[in-house]
Amino acid sequence: HMWSAMHMFYKRSLCDPSPYHSQRIAFLDQWVVTKIVSDFKEFNPKTWKPTDTYKGIFNGTYPYDRVTNKKWLHDIDHLYACHFVNGNHWVALDIDLGKETITVYDSILSLVDDKEIQNFCRPFAKMIPSILSTMVSATVRKKSEKQFTVRRLKKVPQNDPPGDCGVYTIKYIECLAIGCTFEGLRDETIQVLRRKLAAEIYDSVGEPQITHLFTDTAK
Numbered sequence: 001h002m003w004s005a006m007h008m009f010y011k012r013s014l015c016d017p018s019p020y021h022s023q024r025i026a027f028l029d030q031w032v033v034t035k036i037v038s039d040f041k042e043f044n045p046k047t048w049k050p051t052d053t054y055k056g057i058f059n060g061t062y063p064y065d066r067v068t069n070k071k072w073l074h075d076i077d078h079l080y081a082c083h084f085v086n087g088n089h090w091v092a093l094d095i096d097l098g099k100e101t102i103t104v105y106d107s108i109l110s111l112v113d114d115k116e117i118q119n120f121c122r123p124f125a126k127m128i129p130s131i132l133s134t135m136v137s138a139t140v141r142k143k144s145e146k147q148f149t150v151r152r153l154k155k156v157p158q159n160d161p162p163g164d165c166g167v168y169t170i171k172y173i174e175c176l177a178i179g180c181t182f183e184g185l186r187d188e189t190i191q192v193l194r195r196k197l198a199a200e201i202y203d204s205v206g207e208p209q210i211t212h213l214f215t216d217t218a219k
């Protein structure tokens with residue numbers, strides 16, 4: 001459902017007029033998030049070079065069903081992502097390419113401590129600067145491998161008892177993209193929001209078609 005929700009947000013971003021507060025945002029495909037986390041295990045900033053797949057992700061030309069033709073930093077300021085942490089929990093990430101920060105929106109603050117959140121976000125905090133240093137002209141951004149600053153907000157709607165972190169994560173991203181507050185996002189309304197979201201996703205994207213997972217170009 002996270003993959004489908006991000007696909008729905010991407011499709012909405014193509015609408016004219018856009019429902020979002022800015023044209024300079026992008027929604028990271030769930031496959032891209034998984035790839036960055038996986039590739040980070042062998043990441044060395046001194047020797048790492050972006051593959052054609054990463055160049056496509058940066059240029060907004062990959063995955064093929066997520067094309068925006070918008071380049072990071074040139075056309076995009078914020079990347080939004082759903083990140084699965086601790087093996088059992090979803091959080092939302094707002095990656096600010098200009099300010100070089102990653103803001104974490106977490107519906108169960110007591111589940112994972114701040115230090116662990118830093119570790120879970122390290123793949124993005126360290127790999128994205130390397131992508132930018134390789135792909136962005138030095139006249140636009142000074143080349144730097146300095147990792148992005150990660151911070152987790154403390155005053156966001158909380159899920160208690162747990163079980164709806166996925167819905168909270170999707171709604172955090174939707175509100176951030178639209179530019180509205182989190183008012184109305186609470187446990188008392190979450191089941192209604194879950195059903196509404198499921199209907200919206202089905203109307204927008206139908207059954208998931210994750211074709212790019214099976215191509216030979218995903219390297």
